[in-house]
Amino acid sequence: MDQIDICLLKLLQENARMTISELSKQLSLSRPSITERLNRLQEQGIIDGFSARICPKKIGRDVVVYIQLSEIKILSYIDFEEWIKNDPDIVECHRLTGAVSYLLKAAVTGMDHLSSLIDRLTPYGNVNTSIVLSSPVSFRCITPHSALQE
CATH class of the missing domain: 3.30.70.920 (Lrp/AsnC effector binding domain/regulation of amino acid metabolism (RAM) domain)
Known part of the structure; x- marks a missing residue:
């Protein structure tokens, strides 16, 4: 896991509804690169799921x-x-x-x-x-x- 992965994890934890395009802009990476990183983090079990926090x-x-x-x-x-x-x-x-x-x-x-x-x-x-x-x-x-x- 590199610094970009760590930034990606922080962004998703702050707002799991961010689109691939938004993540791509925030991290200055292509959409395919973001998608590849997301898939890898999910396959490794680092990203355990996506959910909404309810009050x-x-x-x-x-x-x-x-x-x-x-x-x-x-x-x-x-x-x-x-x-x-x-x-x-x-x-x-x-x-x-x-x-x-x-x-x-x-x-x-x-x-x-x-x-x-x-x-x-x-x-x-x-x-x-x-x-x-x-x-x-x-x-x-x-x-x-x-x-x-x-």
């Missing part, structure tokens, strides 16, 4: 919460992970090392909705919630570590 509050999910699940009471992590993948309130799920087994991020409509989610999670382990008050950094572009040192 939870704008779609009625006024409460964003992080949930720590510890002292797991399940027989199979695989079964739990399959169950959690199908819960529409969970927007992220991470299996962790240490005292906390899972860190979940959820977006719910209010306290009643949160209470229902907690009730659904309680059979699986101890639940500890933290409600998000604000997000001074809700998204940040990431690049290879070497790019940060230059």
Whole structure:
């Protein structure tokens, strides 16, 4: 990965809807060159996909919460992970090392909705919630570590 690839990744993370023509102008490369680089980055799994970032509050999910699940009471992590993948309130799920087994991020409509989610999670382990008050950094572009040192 060279500096142009890193710039391409930054541009796409800032605006994944940029056209090949716009990327071509920004990076002073031909459209076929940009297309080739994009294809290579996707084939290598560096670009994992393209999506839109949605503001939870704008779609009625006024409460964003992080949930720590510890002292797991399940027989199979695989079964739990399959169950959690199908819960529409969970927007992220991470299996962790240490005292906390899972860190979940959820977006719910209010306290009643949160209470229902907690009730659904309680059979699986101890639940500890933290409600998000604000997000001074809700998204940040990431690049290879070497790019940060230059």
